[in-house]
Amino acid sequence: MNADLRTRLGGCELPNPVVTAAGCAGAGRELAQFLDIASIGAVTTKSVMLEPHAGRPAPRMAETPSGMLSTTGMQGPGVDVFLQRDLPWLLSRGGRAIVSIAGTGAGEFGELARRVSAADGVSAVEVNLSCPDPSDPAGRRFADDPVRAAAVVRTVRSHTRSGLPVLAKLAADVPDVVELAAACVEARADGLSMVNTVRGMAVDTRTLRPAVAGGMGGLSGPAIRPLAVGCVYRVHEALPDVPLIGMGGVRTGADALEFMAAGARAVAVGTTNFSDPSACARVLRELTELLDARGVARAADVVGAAHRTGPGA
């Protein structure tokens, strides 16, 4: 028996629930050397901005226990190059694209959504709300304020062609992730991706200097999985009908199953692509085996399973 793995995220259907996380798979080209990019649910492309961006100075990464800190700072070629060069390549190989966009304000997000909407073959637009809001005096991210986050989502939705789902990508380290989620859904997000990296820091104990340039970085990898699963669980509890893509430290099929039981319809693999370039294919295979071993007919049946009765079993 083979479980039916199809997954609905708003208006789009993916053949299976395993996708890549934004910024952890480029636009699929490099990973295609290690796996068939058409075989996974979708590739979420690195957050693209309107203009080319050079990103942050090095050192950009440090290893931490079961995780890594990074500060790449949205390095990328800008949306036009992305749409002309990277997206067509991915689609030509039969891949599905969730296009992540990053703007410096609602206007720029809207323009990005408009241009991405005009391209053929995109499966969904993901709104990276962890960008710093230049109009915020404290330099906070859009995600830190549900009102500003909702304004961005609303603008993106209105500039995105109907039928193309808009996913809001949430941060975990916010005052109240459920409030943020509800605000984004209220602003007509079709689904939510959660979670982005969590702010943290490491000091290099040889030099006694911050290990990544600028001090703070984003923590990712299995270390943050409990935070991410907690966010997915709480948001699914509050908003059971909203499609969620869960991510944060997925390494194995069992980890993917954990997110699905907490309430995610799809699961994204991020940092693990760095350590295991064929990870997405492996996670999908392991997940399928686990579902089959449980006799699950449809992957959708395990979504939210952890909510269905009390703890223990």
Place this chain on the structure above:
Amino acid sequence: MNADLRTRLGGCELPNPVVTAAGCAGAGRELAQFLDIASIGAVTTKSVMLEPHAGRPAPRMAETPSGMLSTTGMQGPGVDVFLQRDLPWLLSRGGRAIVSIAGTGAGEFGELARRVSAADGVSAVEVNLSCPDPSDPAGRRFADDPVRAAAVVRTVRSHTRSGLPVLAKLAADVPDVVELAAACVEARADGLSMVNTVRGMAVDTRTLRPAVAGGMGGLSGPAIRPLAVGCVYRVHEALPDVPLIGMGGVRTGADALEFMAAGARAVAVGTTNFSDPSACARVLRELTELLDARGVARAADVVGAAHRTGPGA
């Protein structure tokens, strides 16, 4: 050469900067089987409440990558038994006690401070601000609201005899840890302990049920170290004169040094005591060796070192 390890936390001086974290060493008695409890900086005792508490149902813990989730729910005998039975034992062995208190409101915190103040030999009082505030409709913790947190700290300070330092124990998963820290200092906290466990969750992929009773638990261990170091760094940057006790995933002397370079004057060992009951003695030894190898004359000299020039080296 041997570095001078003495550490000042407000009005109290510890012989060295390595202490235990609250709730991770009982009152020192069990660990005393594995190390000389008088040789470490201090024992921070498990948060004590006014009345005996039975805590939360089992399962109370789950292992996660480089961390653990727990929900013990403040199980303890109540402050009177603690002061009559546990504290005297610790002091009789030459140990120093930082007494952590947990209340359900400012009044109870004040009463706890009054009773602990009346006891002889206490080195400092630590205020656990991660207790849920029963008067908050959303069931948030005192730490989630700088105003409520400050009210608790102010009450504790006014009920604590002068000369006995009051340390506010902060959470990492709050809207703005610097704002929380500043509010507590404004309310006359003599120092800050940071950080407590971070809320998270795990699902048991055999049963598809939450791995700890009640769903959410507190994540601790090396997994959260980057979050904790980040909090210490940012708070030390904003409040360089305030004594900080850093904690969250300290496993080795190098980890302790990392916290000190970020700005901590003392470092607490928590979860590592579970896996290595002689960890505090080992961490102290390793830290001393590292300081000696660098030719550091006084441990205080490395405090905040990571702030002193830009990144890299």
Place this chain on the structure above:
Amino acid sequence: MSDNGPVQARCPVLNVRRVDAYYAITVVAPGIAERFRSGQFVSVAVGGDHSSTLLRRPFAIHDVKPDYGGTVEFLFSVRGTGTAWLSERRSRDLLDVVGPLGRPFPLPRDPVNCVLVGGGSGSAPLFPLAQSLRRRGCRVDFVLGAASADRVFSAITARRIAETAVFTTDDGSFGTRGRVTDVLGRVIEDCRSDAVYACGPMPMLRTVTAVADAHGVPVQVAVEETMACGTGICMTCVIPVVGEDGITRMVRSCVDGPVFRGEQVRFDDVGTIPFDALGAPGWKGSSAVRAAESARDIA
């Protein structure tokens, strides 16, 4: 730091053997061997220094020998990451072991008849117990059960040590088909048992306690709760236990146990905080109870 408390040591592995569905590891650990009393356990660090699995794994001590100054053996089945890693250890590898931990089985003063009941790997601590009981002149009978034949523990040794040994398997592949508790009543009667000792999963211990109770025989059970520290500091391993004073407390199974008198364990309430437990929500203890608490020893 204390002479009869547990010690922590890096112990060389003497050997790793497969025994049916189990692995047996023997480590050189004189400090643990000399302090050991049956019912106690060790906790073993797994995965090496840079492992992502932080917590120690607890295992009942199955045997101690005087060789090499003192060796300790424990048996386990591969269950998850920790036991898989342990099964790959080789002679001369070093294991970080803490022990002996927990309260041992209390031994009878007189040479009475004892029946020892074990389920699966839970049988491990019963073997050194059997030896101690025999040394005191007690009669020992075994009832050992498991899911299948290859999970029945040391059947040959059991037969050798004990007066009688009865085996049960869920699938009937060895001994009687069924559970240990199906045959226990008969064994107690046939052997005129004066005391029952049991170790295994919670549901088994509960039924063993009920059977022993029905036969008016006292029973000591050794529980296997999830443990983060094993030394009494984390408070994650608690179960509701009724004290001599009739008061239920949430006690640590690692230091207050793992051995308890069966009738003291509130099996039906494991996994809950009984409303009448000391310090349960709404609980109001008398001042006498409070005073008693201060006097109680904590370790």
Place this chain on the structure above:
Amino acid sequence: MSDNGPVQARCPVLNVRRVDAYYAITVVAPGIAERFRSGQFVSVAVGGDHSSTLLRRPFAIHDVKPDYGGTVEFLFSVRGTGTAWLSERRSRDLLDVVGPLGRPFPLPRDPVNCVLVGGGSGSAPLFPLAQSLRRRGCRVDFVLGAASADRVFSAITARRIAETAVFTTDDGSFGTRGRVTDVLGRVIEDCRSDAVYACGPMPMLRTVTAVADAHGVPVQVAVEETMACGTGICMTCVIPVVGEDGITRMVRSCVDGPVFRGEQVRFDDVGTIPFDALGAPGWKGSSAVRAAESARDIA
């Protein structure tokens, strides 16, 4: 999925040898061996399945041989947790290896004179390069430096392969006291070198480039940046490099490098985003630059 791109394989360890201050590991990896060109590297998973160290460690390929279908050797010194773990591997252990990664050294068409400059473990990729150059009829000279004698890499092999081999050590314990760059100018002149190839730490590569420049000789450098993925997807390994078109870009040293033309690397700006780099804050590219970008190949 591609025939000349890198592959990922679980490779049996053939042997682990100590070579002075280094360890040499040979793995059986036919897919990597057959694709290899000198200057490329492998990345190796460390610590096992449940390790807390997630990231692969990159190592230059030091040798490939046809035995067992194809073997790959890399050398390393123990620096931190990953290399310590690798140094404890034994024959028949399996290593998860990805490779060959990165752009190889470009080889001259004609049989010219080449000087190969290596610092410490940075000398590793120069040995297969030397072989390739010899096969094309090039003259090869070596300048190898290190902190001390035991860190000078394969001096005997260097002497065997090359026309001349000059050694430097910081402490003077072997060869000339000083740095490779102290002697490089003289070697270029003595050997009438037409090209320089260098690998080692950034400051060394910068001075090597300056010396080669002063002598009007082209130089290829292989950089060693911290890398999280090694496959081009994480963007953590970037350095500022000037393209043929005169535009500075932050390029990935794992896939756009590790080999670059020395004068293209903006050594003084490594660790910064130069103000004139494509996409730097305030940067405003012309529409021509933008159009060119779309046409550039990404992999």
